[in-house]
Amino acid sequence: xxxxxxxxxxxxxxxxxxxxxxxxxxxxxxxxxxxxxxxxxxxxxxxxxxxxxxxxxxxxxxxxxxxxxxxxxxxxxxxxxxxxxxxxxxxxxxxxxxxxxxxxxxxxxxxxxxxxxxxxxxxxxxxxxxxxxxxxxxxxxxxxxxxxxxxxxxxxxxxxxxxxxxxxxxxxxxxxxxxxxxxxxxxxx
Amino acid sequence: xxxxxxxxxxxxxxxxxxxxxxxxxxxxxxxxxxxxxxxxxxxxxxxxxxxxxxxxxxxxxxxxxxxxxxxxxxxxxxxxxxxxxxxxxxxxxxxxxxxxxxxxxxxxxxxxxxxxxxxxxxxxxxxxxxxxxxxxxxxxxxxxxxxxxxxxxxxxxxxxxxxxxxxxxxxxxxxxxxxxxxxxxxxxx
Amino acid sequence: xxxxxxxxxxxxxxxxxxxxxxxxxxxxxxxxxxxxxxxxxxxxxxxxxxxxxxxxxxxxxxxxxxxxxxxxxxxxxxxxxxxxxxxxxxxxxxxxxxxxxxxxxxxxxxxxxxxxxxxxxxxxxxxxxxxxxxxxxxxxxxxxxxxxxxxxxxxxxxxxxxxxxxxxxxxxxxxxxxxxxxxxxxxxx
Amino acid sequence: xxxxxxxxxxxxxxxxxxxxxxxxxxxxxxxxxxxxxxxxxxxxxxxxxxxxxxxxxxxxxxxxxxxxxxxxxxxxxxxxxxxxxxxxxxxxxxxxxxxxxxxxxxxxxxxxxxxxxxxxxxxxxxxxxxxxxxxxxxxxxxxxxxxxxxxxxxxxxxxxxxxxxxxxxxxxxxxxxxxxxxxxxxxxx
DNA sequence: AATGAATGAGAATTCATTCAT
DNA sequence: CATGAATGAATTCTCATTCAT
Numbered sequence: 001x002x003x004x005x006x007x008x009x010x011x012x013x014x015x016x017x018x019x020x021x022x023x024x025x026x027x028x029x030x031x032x033x034x035x036x037x038x039x040x041x042x043x044x045x046x047x048x049x050x051x052x053x054x055x056x057x058x059x060x061x062x063x064x065x066x067x068x069x070x071x072x073x074x075x076x077x078x079x080x081x082x083x084x085x086x087x088x089x090x091x092x093x094x095x096x097x098x099x100x101x102x103x104x105x106x107x108x109x110x111x112x113x114x115x116x117x118x119x120x121x122x123x124x125x126x127x128x129x130x131x132x133x134x135x136x137x138x139x140x141x142x143x144x145x146x147x148x149x150x151x152x153x154x155x156x157x158x159x160x161x162x163x164x165x166x167x168x169x170x171x172x173x174x175x176x177x178x179x180x181x182x183x184x185x186x187x188x189x
Numbered sequence: 190x191x192x193x194x195x196x197x198x199x200x201x202x203x204x205x206x207x208x209x210x211x212x213x214x215x216x217x218x219x220x221x222x223x224x225x226x227x228x229x230x231x232x233x234x235x236x237x238x239x240x241x242x243x244x245x246x247x248x249x250x251x252x253x254x255x256x257x258x259x260x261x262x263x264x265x266x267x268x269x270x271x272x273x274x275x276x277x278x279x280x281x282x283x284x285x286x287x288x289x290x291x292x293x294x295x296x297x298x299x300x301x302x303x304x305x306x307x308x309x310x311x312x313x314x315x316x317x318x319x320x321x322x323x324x325x326x327x328x329x330x331x332x333x334x335x336x337x338x339x340x341x342x343x344x345x346x347x348x349x350x351x352x353x354x355x356x357x358x359x360x361x362x363x364x365x366x367x368x369x370x371x372x373x374x375x376x377x378x
Numbered sequence: 379x380x381x382x383x384x385x386x387x388x389x390x391x392x393x394x395x396x397x398x399x400x401x402x403x404x405x406x407x408x409x410x411x412x413x414x415x416x417x418x419x420x421x422x423x424x425x426x427x428x429x430x431x432x433x434x435x436x437x438x439x440x441x442x443x444x445x446x447x448x449x450x451x452x453x454x455x456x457x458x459x460x461x462x463x464x465x466x467x468x469x470x471x472x473x474x475x476x477x478x479x480x481x482x483x484x485x486x487x488x489x490x491x492x493x494x495x496x497x498x499x500x501x502x503x504x505x506x507x508x509x510x511x512x513x514x515x516x517x518x519x520x521x522x523x524x525x526x527x528x529x530x531x532x533x534x535x536x537x538x539x540x541x542x543x544x545x546x547x548x549x550x551x552x553x554x555x556x557x558x559x560x561x562x563x564x565x566x567x
Numbered sequence: 568x569x570x571x572x573x574x575x576x577x578x579x580x581x582x583x584x585x586x587x588x589x590x591x592x593x594x595x596x597x598x599x600x601x602x603x604x605x606x607x608x609x610x611x612x613x614x615x616x617x618x619x620x621x622x623x624x625x626x627x628x629x630x631x632x633x634x635x636x637x638x639x640x641x642x643x644x645x646x647x648x649x650x651x652x653x654x655x656x657x658x659x660x661x662x663x664x665x666x667x668x669x670x671x672x673x674x675x676x677x678x679x680x681x682x683x684x685x686x687x688x689x690x691x692x693x694x695x696x697x698x699x700x701x702x703x704x705x706x707x708x709x710x711x712x713x714x715x716x717x718x719x720x721x722x723x724x725x726x727x728x729x730x731x732x733x734x735x736x737x738x739x740x741x742x743x744x745x746x747x748x749x750x751x752x753x754x755x756x
Numbered sequence: 757a758a759t760g761a762a763t764g765a766g767a768a769t770t771c772a773t774t775c776a777t
Numbered sequence: 778c779a780t781g782a783a784t785g786a787a788t789t790c791t792c793a794t795t796c797a798t
């Protein structure tokens with residue numbers, strides 16, 4: 001693994017442990033097992049690592065969803081798989097995603113985040129469009145807007161499970177069922 | 190206004206202006222017009238002010254919603270007013286809310302946030318229940334869980350408008366319409 | 379107990395717990411259960427409490443010694459009782475005495491300490507003189523100087539037992555026997 | 568000289584000048600000609616420098632004593648030289664030694680001090696043993712315990728001279744003679 | 757006399773950043 | 778490229794002291 005990647009990985013881990021505010025460059029380099037000065041060879045500041053992290057998270061989302069959602073499957077099957085994927089990745093990156101999200105809002109204009117999220121939005125939008133054409137989703141929706149809402153809904157459901165101290169396995173199953181039913185009702189013609 | 194409240198107010202203002210990372214305690218005390226040491230009489234650190242801010246935001250949500258949503262109104266009217274209220278408060282606290290949320294995940298266990306949000310969740314849950322009894326919301330939902338999803342959905346829609354650089358007034362209207370329609374479809378029997 | 383006395387008592391306790399350097403006025407007033415401002419009604423500073431403490435310690439020494447050492451007893455008996463008394467008081471005030479001693483050296487000229495210790499020195503000196511007249515102590519000593527040496531010797535022996543982590547009861551007995559024998563040899567004609 | 572050593576040296580000097588209580592880290596770094604932050608690279612606080620200072624003092628004691636006390640010399644000669652050495656070093660480190668001693672009792676457990684003093688105790692113990700074998704010291708003493716007493720006696724005599732305001736040269740000579748005589752009487756068979 | 761919240765000067769501490777090796 | 782000791786400006790934090798009640 002090259003040093004740049006090491007830094008990104010280490011940053012994710014340290015951000016998880018201590019939060020962004022409390023993370024020092026020295027924490028990152030220590031975890032990455034590189035020298036203090038080396039950090040600056042790749043990133044100008046702590047916060048500039050974030051886009052790299054964000055990209056990783058989103059790529060993970062897309063990868064998981066693409067791998068599990070078959071274009072041929074029934075709508076309910078597709079939605080179910082998508083919810084599963086989002087729950088999985090949210091779990092995987094727990095607190096970091098919130099932190100990165102907040103980190104963005106602290107530093108740059110949020111459009112950076114927007115840009116990174118774009119491929120995911122687009123993928124969901126095209127999923128909706130496809131199902132509109134199949135007649136399984138009502139024609140009155142705006143696919144682009146709705147894609148964001150769908151993701152917002154499912155992610156907030158996932159955060160309920162993983163970010164708060166509510167977690168237990170049974171809970172997770174029920175926590176998935178509810179938004180799924182909502183989505184089906186919300187989207188059907 | 191007592192000093193503690195002054196600190197919270199000043200913190201909100203300064204956090205809005207400069208973001209959390211860049212805010213110094215000295216900025217807060219200056220805005221609050223108190224001595225440096227006085228801050229530490231009430232809060233041990235910058236981040237520990239956040240729960241107090243969070244509480245304010247949530248109280249604002251509840252206040253706005255209660256003031257605008259009439260128990261007698263039609264469901265669509267109620268939902269519409271609720272969405273309006275959430276958009277308004279999200280606008281009012283723009284960046285701060287995300288920061289506070291992220292700040293929480295850093296300092297305490299997230300269940301603190303959960304606890305602060307509880308009254309809002311409960312209010313929406315009881316709105317749903319009432320409408321279930323009126324036969325306007327399908328009986329298969331779990332009011333408590335669904336309340337969270339409803340709020341998650343609307344908040345993420347509101348964030349789309351205010352946190353990113355997309356804002357324009359027309360946009361806002363459409364951005365409200367979409368989740369509203371989704372909600373109506375999702376909840377109707 | 380009046381407030382002044384309360385302050386002295388509380389100071390002793392807090393100094394024992396935290397040492398002088400780390401003790402805050404606020405620690406003292408808290409322990410003394412008085413208000414912050416009240417402290418300044420009786421003492422101008424933290425260090426100005428010390429002479430009062432020192433006096434207490436020395437008075438305790440004198441009191442113990444006088445109570446236990448009979449002028450009629452044999453020399454070895456007298457010495458033995460004196461050693462017992464010094465060990466007891468050293469135990470009672472453990473670290474404080476060192477701290478007070480050091481505190482003196484920090485602030486004022488050490489002659490303050492000297493002055494407070496004077497009655498104790500004098501008492502031991504007169505004990506020696508008496509025994510010189512009885513022919514039990516060699517005539518070549520200077521009673522004043524030797525009194526100091528005797529006390530220095532016994533106190534350092536006592537500190538060995540109580541200040542370091544060596545303490546056990548058997549140890550204490552042996553630790554007393556050794557300086558006692560030394561004293562007897564050193565003083566006998 | 569490396570930075571750590573520089574800090575210890577500077578601390579000794581500044582403590583001598585101003586006392587511990589009044590010494591600021593900034594005084595130390597200024598005297599040491601290093602940056603403020605560099606101090607914290609080596610020591611976490613002002614008080615944590617003390618063990619290092621203590622070590623220096625004890626090493627100085629050992630060095631002086633070894634250099635002056637010849638194993639072949641007569642006992643009284645040896646004792647006399649030892650007393651001279653102890654008086655010299657006590658003079659050299661005047662106030663500091665008491666402060667360090669007190670500082671120790673504040674920061675760590677006193678056994679740290681014990682450990683640092685160990686080599687000195689051992690040296691004196693072996694001196695006593697040697698003289699026991701030569702038949703010049705009575706066989707009934709415990710060399711280890713007695714070594715501590717001997718040092719306690721001489722040090723307290725030295726402190727009498729240097730720490731209090733009694734000093735004058737004639738005084739010093741007499742102040743040495745007294746414990747010396749005591750020692751000779753105390754130790755002889 | 758007693759209180760204790762408020763003060764703010766001053767000291768401790770941090771940590772991003774540099775740069776000689 | 779890589780290092781990591783050193784830096785010192787910037788900030789946090791402490792705590793003796795005051796003073797209106």
